[in-house]
Amino acid sequence: MTTPEHTLVGILGGFSIGLHTRFGWTAIAFAAIISNVPDLDGLPILIDMQGFEVGHRVWGHNLLAIAVSTLLIAAFQYRFHWIERCAEKLKPVLPKDSQELERTGATRPGFLSLCLIGVAFQCVHLICDMTVSGGHGLSDWLVRPFWPFEDSGFVFPLIPWGDVGPTVIMMLAVIGIAKFGNASRIAIFALTLLCIYMLCRGYARRAW
Numbered sequence: 001m002t003t004p005e006h007t008l009v010g011i012l013g014g015f016s017i018g019l020h021t022r023f024g025w026t027a028i029a030f031a032a033i034i035s036n037v038p039d040l041d042g043l044p045i046l047i048d049m050q051g052f053e054v055g056h057r058v059w060g061h062n063l064l065a066i067a068v069s070t071l072l073i074a075a076f077q078y079r080f081h082w083i084e085r086c087a088e089k090l091k092p093v094l095p096k097d098s099q100e101l102e103r104t105g106a107t108r109p110g111f112l113s114l115c116l117i118g119v120a121f122q123c124v125h126l127i128c129d130m131t132v133s134g135g136h137g138l139s140d141w142l143v144r145p146f147w148p149f150e151d152s153g154f155v156f157p158l159i160p161w162g163d164v165g166p167t168v169i170m171m172l173a174v175i176g177i178a179k180f181g182n183a184s185r186i187a188i189f190a191l192t193l194l195c196i197y198m199l200c201r202g203y204a205r206r207a208w
């Protein structure tokens with residue numbers, strides 16, 4: 001999946017399990033951000049292509065990296081509240097109700113909650129990458145969740161990388177939430193629809 005798609009999965013996944021009502025908007029932002037962390041292993045592309053080809057979908061796309069990065073990022077958020085600090089700086093361009101943590105009755109997520117959110121959404125990232133893969137001349141890209149202890153790779157390609165369907169479904173859901181509320185219901189509906197879409201596309205891909 002692409003960065004916008006992983007971000008949307010984090011947002012809608014967070015809404016679907018009610019993170020916003022329990023912990024407020026920071027938990028949704030945390031889920032959206034941490035959903036992209038495995039793809040940091042693609043940064044070597046800024047230096048050289050060889051490092052990218054060796055490391056992308058390997059160095060960050062495994063359970064060890066997920067555990068370590070989640071501990072670090074969760075500890076940083078728990079100790080320094082970096083999401084709120086960034087939001088404070090962005091306040092002039094953010095919607096007014098995004099700051100109303102107290103009014104919603106939500107409480108800040110604790111360290112353990114942040115860790116659980118981080119691990120869960122990074123694991124979802126791996127599943128997304130296994131199921132959105134290949135196509136348009138690209139070969140399927142194995143994800144190696146047990147690296148560096150075990151080199152086995154997994155891929156279950158349902159739709160090709162870059163398929164516009166997931167973005168359309170999830171963007172419509174986010175717009176719907178912004179306009180009508182009912183965040184949890186719309187998010188659950190959209191993610192269910194996304195799964196059905198992917199399964200149907202995967203079935204058609206194999207049949208043809």
Ligand SMILES: [Zn+2]
Pocket residue numbers: 001038039057061125129
């Ligand atoms: Zn990835």
